[in-house]
Amino acid sequence: MTDYDYDLFVIGAGSGGVRASRIAEGHGARVAVAEEHRIGGTCVIRGCVPKKLLVYASAFAEELQDTARLGWTFGGMRFDWTALRDFVSSDVARLEKAYIDTLDAHGIARFQERATVAGPNKVRLASGREISARYILIAVGAWPVVPEFPGNQWAITSNEVFHLETLPERVVIQGAGYIAMEFASIFNALGAKVTMVSRSDRILRGYDESLTERLLKITRARGIDFHFHDPIVRADRQDDGSLLVGLEGGERIAADIMLVAAGRRPKTKGLGLENAGITLGDAGEVPVDRHNATCCPSIYAVGDVTNRIQLTPVAIREGQAFADTVFGRAPRVVSYDHVPNVVFSQPPLAGVGLTEAQARAQGLKIAIFTSDFRPMKNMFSTRVERGFYKLVVDADSERVLGVHMIGPDTPEILQAVAIAVKAGLTKADFDATMALHPSMAEELVLMHSAA
Structure with a gap:
């Protein structure tokens, strides 16, 4: 591998790129990373982390409206957007530093500038410098789409x-x-x-x-x-x-x-992948196989840029699988079955596995079990908002194919549920599990047929 400046050059220092860099270095590779924006990528800098902090703040505003029924009285309360914005910004900076410290601790070279592909084994930095690498990993993520209209x-x-x-x-x-x-x-x-x-x-x-x-x-x-x-x-x-x-x-x-x-589109415009013989997909994505390899043997891609599932945990798994496969001599592939997903709306919505519509579209014979209830927490609210849980079950095997929930705290409940669905547990397994009372989660083991 000494014929190249680096064994691995990663374009993009988001969650997938940083994980791949760290694991590859742990396998003995000489690694460099280029990032044209801030270290940490979409999730840390401008995505799920700062957004979740805003979700917490806004949910607190909702809970404040219910304090009288909880026996609390507050005077002189006001909201300061600037204080919230600046706190979120400071926490993003903290996380970015943690990512930088991780790269530095592993001896990974950092280039804080745009890099493009100049050939199968060559990248070109915005400064004009060209660097060779035995392998190149594309991990630049995706970028928001703005439709064309006047204004x-x-x-x-x-x-x-x-x-x-x-x-x-x-x-x-x-x-x-x-x-x-x-x-x-x-x-x-x-x-x-x-x-x-x-x-x-x-x-x-x-x-x-x-x-x-x-x-x-x-x-x-x-x-x-x-x-x-x-x-x-x-x-x-x-x-x-x-x-x-x-x-x-x-x-x-x-x-x-x-x-x-x-929507978000893979951020591949001007990336120079044509210099390595790679043709982008219809959405601008980098086509890859199950091992994250492109048609060019020296170039791989992980994360949102492949337009498979645009979720941070998926990018991290793909980054690790790439590094273990290419540098660790331990081939790994990522399973995209039963990936849990959440919408941090108010109330939040969460699900894992097949929806009812997806199961029926596959021609499966299914049974539906539901629970429609008012969460205890909502009793303090003047709004009458009900929770709803739903199980999609294979009618023959009784295997739970999907679980879908809306209501307070459903994202925190879903992770454990995803384990059960991934493990192939049946409705009987759910029913045999003792309920945890009083809780919203107990509805998962108390469901009745929707028929």
Whole structure:
């Protein structure tokens, strides 16, 4: 391997790239990483970590409304967006330093600049320097898509939303996926007027419809407006700095910010992969096989840039599998079955395994078990919001094919449930498990047939 400057050069220092770098170095490889933005990638810098902190803050606003029934009285309470924003920013900086310290502790060379592929075994830095490597790993992630329309330069995405100078009073959000729903819940709970617009006819495609229909009903009751089949067609800046957002149906909505959450596209534009004979997929993704290998024997790719499942834990698993396979002589492949997923809306929605629609589309004979209940925590709220749990079960084997939940704390419950589904446990196994009372989780072992 001494014919090259490095054994491995990683383009992108997000969760997948950093994990691959660290494991490869542990197997004895000489590793370098290039990152054109901040170390840590989407999740740490501009994604799930700072967003979850905003979720906590906004959920606390909701709980404060219920304090009187809990026996508490507060005076002079007020919300300071600047304080929250600056705390979130400081925690992101802390995590970025932890990532940098990890790379440095493992002796991994860092290049804080853009790198592109100059050939099968060569990368070119923005400074003009060329570096050779026996293997190149593409781990640049994905980037928000902003549709073309007059005035789209006034739009912000999930990248910029964490840096707002002030808390907006009126928010228009384009999109109906998990990012759109999460930020809609955040701004709504913090007191903003939220309007959601979408080309689609419903929210959260791919999630179980029993849950998404309930979430839509709850969020509407909380004051979020929805415009389906009615995307943004233009936006005009007003003299006071606000926006007038025009929709396809003709309505114009006044807003302080216009947040576009219309999907994320692999960040491969200008990456130079054609210099290694690699043709991108229809969505701009890097095509790879089950071992994360491209058609070029020296180039691999992991994470969102492959457009398989855009989740941080998946990227981490892929990064480790790549390093173990290529440098550890221990070939590994990642299983994409039963990947748990969560929408940190208010209330949160979580699921693992097949939805009812997916199971029926596969022609499976299934039985559905549900629990529709009012969580004890919600008894303190003036809002009558019910939780809903659903099991999708193979009618012949009784194996639980999927579990889907909406209600308080469902993300914390789901991880243990995912283990059970991954292990292939049956409805009888669930039923035989003693309930933990009083808890919401006990509903999982007390479900009755929906028939």
